[in-house]
Amino acid sequence: MPERKSVCCWTCLVSGYAQFGLVEDALRLFARMVEENLRPEDDTMVGVISACSKLETGEIEQWVNMFTEFGDQICDFSGDAVDTVLIYLYARWGRIEESRDLFDKMVRRRSENLSVIAWNAMIGGYVQNSRPVDALGLFHHMLDISITKPNHVTIVSVLSACALVGDLNLGRWAHAYAKSRYSKLLAESNKILATAFIDMYSKCGSLEEAEDVFDQMATKDVASFNAMIMGLATNGRGNEALKLFFKMDKHGVKPNDGTFLGLLCACTHSRLVEEGRKFFKEMHEKYNVVPRLEHYACFVDLIARAGFIEEALQVVNTMPIEPNGLVWGALLGASLVHSKVDIARDVVERLFDVDPESSAGYVLLSNAYATNSS
Secondary structure, three states, rough: OOHHHHHHHHHOOOOOOOOOOOOHHHHHHHHHHOOOOOOOHHHHHHHHHHHOOOHHHHHHHHHHHHHOOOOOHHOOOHHHHHHHHHHHHHHHHHOOHHHHHHHHHHHHHHHHHOHHHHHHHHHHHHOOOOOOHHHHHHHHHHHHOOOOOOOOHHHHHHHHHHHOOOOOHHHHHHHHHHHHHHOOHHHHHOHHHHHHHHHHHHHHHHHHEEEEEEHHHHOOOOHHHHHHHHHHHHHHHHHHHHHHHHHHHHHHOOOOOHHHHHHHHHOOOOOOOHHHHHHHHHHHOOOOOOOOHHHHHHHHHHHOOOOOHHHHHHHHHHOOOOOHHHHHHHHHHHHHHHHHHHHHHHHHHHEEEEEEOOHHHHHHHHHHHHHHHH
């Protein structure tokens, strides 16, 4: 019992540090727990993983090295905790095969008793590294061999994988599983999960089911509104996306950068040029949301596709941040569609400057010259 109380205290401290962005303090405290051979609980690991998620990419290596150095000096359960953190960190670092090697060793040690946190770290790692098929395969493996039940974090990762591969049937199965697992209505009990269902159904083309989940939510936050706005946008229902934004605004839900990305996508897909200009202007002036590269790329795509090539070029040339391949690519595609070959030639050079490995711009320009000459 004394050790249990001690672990609870450590867990509260780790979670508190993580919540307030004191990442280094949280991870060093976890390292001390490991050194003292205390057994971290699942709640401890949630706090540790939360802290790891806030690390900058350049900071990951030092923590990987630190936790790797523990080696065989710690007890089995502390070792499991360290390996779980390393699985997560390796995945964030892009070294997914090393994550899987560690995970497989844990499976051999713990077999069907492996913690859900470890399963989530590996499944989520596959999704993060754009390997949804592997994520879904591992999820099926979890159901086959483990007595550990998936939790809402597992289901969110599975839904992301379903959305990436367009597996609507598995997404529906996950929805049914979640409904059977939780005592309250899904829409009332977990906004994160409900929002993930909206995103999955939208990306799998079942907008009616996405709207059903959205409508059933007892309370809606900015993330759920954003998911529904983006779902309407990408399914060609731009006017409805805009109406939902005005409803969101009326209910006092403050929009963020994700909201305006959805709105600009809606305007692009539905060719709502004037509305797009208004949103792009107001996002900073009225709502104090600073446009990111994705917003610029979307806005440039919108106005350039509509034939306002010179205006789009001016937007790109006056951006306060360096345009990337997405921005130049949007301008290039529209320039060629509207036979602005001279502008396209200049854009290709700029595109090559920011992405020397890409030959797509030269291929498109070559095709345009060939078409014009014929």
